[in-house]
Amino acid sequence: MSWRDKRFVVITHNRGTLEIADTIYGISMGTDSVSQTLSLRLDNGKLKEAA
Numbered sequence: 627m628s629w630r631d632k633r634f635v636v637i638t639h640n641r642g643t644l645e646i647a648d649t650i651y652g653i654s655m656g657t658d659s660v661s662q663t664l665s666l667r668l669d670n671g672k673l674k675e676a677a
Contacts, residue, residue, distance in 0.1 A: 644650060652664045
């Protein structure tokens, strides 16, 4: 089993770490003070087109 088969949480703003991720998850708070979850699927550090 390679490290890519495992899942773990990393909290970072380091650009290099974010660029090697397959998916980035986050929490954002809107102007109405309601939090929402975000997820971005990446392909080689670039956003994937929505299917």
